[in-house]
Amino acid sequence: MAELTYRDAVARGIAQEMARDERVVLVGEDVAGAGGVFKTTVGLLERFGPRRVVDTPISEQAILGAAMGAAMTGLRPVAEIMFSDFFAVCWDLVVNQIAKTRYMTDGQVSMPLVIKSGNGGGLRFGAQHSQAVENWAMAVPGLKVVTPSTPEDMVGLMAAAVRCDDPVLLFEAKGLYSTKGEVPDGEILDSLGTARIRRPGGDATILALGLMVPRALAAAERLAERGIDAEVIDVRSLVPLDTATILASVAKTGRLFTVEENPRLLGWGAEIASLVADEAFWDLDGPVQRITTPHIPLPSADSLEDLVLPSADLVVQTVEKALQQ
Numbered sequence: 001m002a003e004l005t006y007r008d009a010v011a012r013g014i015a016q017e018m019a020r021d022e023r024v025v026l027v028g029e030d031v032a033g034a035g036g037v038f039k040t041t042v043g044l045l046e047r048f049g050p051r052r053v054v055d056t057p058i059s060e061q062a063i064l065g066a067a068m069g070a071a072m073t074g075l076r077p078v079a080e081i082m083f084s085d086f087f088a089v090c091w092d093l094v095v096n097q098i099a100k101t102r103y104m105t106d107g108q109v110s111m112p113l114v115i116k117s118g119n120g121g122g123l124r125f126g127a128q129h130s131q132a133v134e135n136w137a138m139a140v141p142g143l144k145v146v147t148p149s150t151p152e153d154m155v156g157l158m159a160a161a162v163r164c165d166d167p168v169l170l171f172e173a174k175g176l177y178s179t180k181g182e183v184p185d186g187e188i189l190d191s192l193g194t195a196r197i198r199r200p201g202g203d204a205t206i207l208a209l210g211l212m213v214p215r216a217l218a219a220a221e222r223l224a225e226r227g228i229d230a231e232v233i234d235v236r237s238l239v240p241l242d243t244a245t246i247l248a249s250v251a252k253t254g255r256l257f258t259v260e261e262n263p264r265l266l267g268w269g270a271e272i273a274s275l276v277a278d279e280a281f282w283d284l285d286g287p288v289q290r291i292t293t294p295h296i297p298l299p300s301a302d303s304l305e306d307l308v309l310p311s312a313d314l315v316v317q318t319v320e321k322a323l324q325q
Contacts, residue, residue: 001184007177009151010040010116013158014078016187018048021076024162027054027067028080037082038118038177060090064115068098071113076162084119084133084171091136098167099142110165114158119147120211120261121293121309122175126300130174132261132293134209135268137169138238144192145238147171149213151181153236156190164192173210193240197249201231204255204319207246207272209235212259212310219315226316228323238268246272247280254285257319259310264292286325291318 004012018024026044028036032055035042045053056063060081067079081087087094094115102111121130137145144166148154154172161168198213199220208216213234220230231249235242250256256276258269273288291310299305 001182003180004151004183005177006151006154006172006179006181007038007040008042009154009183010158010172011042011044012183013155014041015044015047016155017159017162018044018052023074023076024078025052025054025070025075026078026080027056028063029056029058029082031055031080036080038172038174040172040177041080060086061093064090064093064098067113067115068093068111071111072101072109076112078114078116078162081115081117083129084117085129085131087117087133087136094143095140099140102166103142111167112165113167114161114170115167116170116172118174119171120173120175121298121305122211124300124302124305127297130298130300130305132210134171134238135262135266138268138271142167143239144168145171146192146236147173147210147238148236149173149176149210149234152183152188153190153196155183156188157192157236159187159189160192163189168192171210175211176214179214193237193242195236195242195245196234197231197245198234199230199232201229201253203229203253204231204257204323205246205249205253206230206232206257206259206315206319207235207269208232208259209238209268210261212261215310215312216259216315218312219319222312222316223319226320228319230319235268241272243275243279247276250276250280251283254283255323256284256288257315257322258288258290259315260290260292261309262292263295264290265295267292286322289318289322291315
């Protein structure tokens, strides 16, 4: 068992799959010689060579065009879009080509492609480099969407994504890159479409994703000191979504809170709130409450970014107020 940073776990997950399957290749800006702008691909060029770890021009369309062609013709590429904000530059390829090719060819052409990207705020990069865009991706039929929150999950979900025959968007929470966690030795393979109960509880269900998971856990510990036993679920996978775990928790606690880095309008929690209203309305003891980033561009000033991103303080205040009503 080794302790790895979240960023090192990205490289370990890719390396595990590249060692296992020679069809796995990595392409993107600065992923080879520089080891990635966020240092998530360090050591891969030295281990696997320049034919399998390829630096590309600064062109998101070129990166995904090459990766899509490679996936269609027998390889299993991992492509990096440096910042998830830059999906806007190549969204046509993602939405109209990558997401639909397997369907439109009746399965004759599969698309075993992973697109990894640094996602979300917390690092003071400002409005054009700090967006959390999981909600963009989950709205597109044909894409699978995952966001690991721990180093171990990063390795296992990366492996599951690489082995999937459908395109997977794997979002790396930029605010978690420096965090550390224990990762077991040997091969790690997780499964897409599974949530994790990070903290069991009986009074309220708190759903969180990516950067918001440790904040939800910190809030739950503080709520426990106030006599509120909160269950924290790490959603991990938005598509497919582990509805069984979520609904079972709501049936137990009667209260649901989502903690979302997305801007409020059409965030992933809105879809889950709709699902729970349809499937578990009579289990609820109060309305679903969403704790989100406001519907504004993310500021770059330290104090302002901290103010708008959901915090453990905000989660505590929201849950405590709701349960007192």
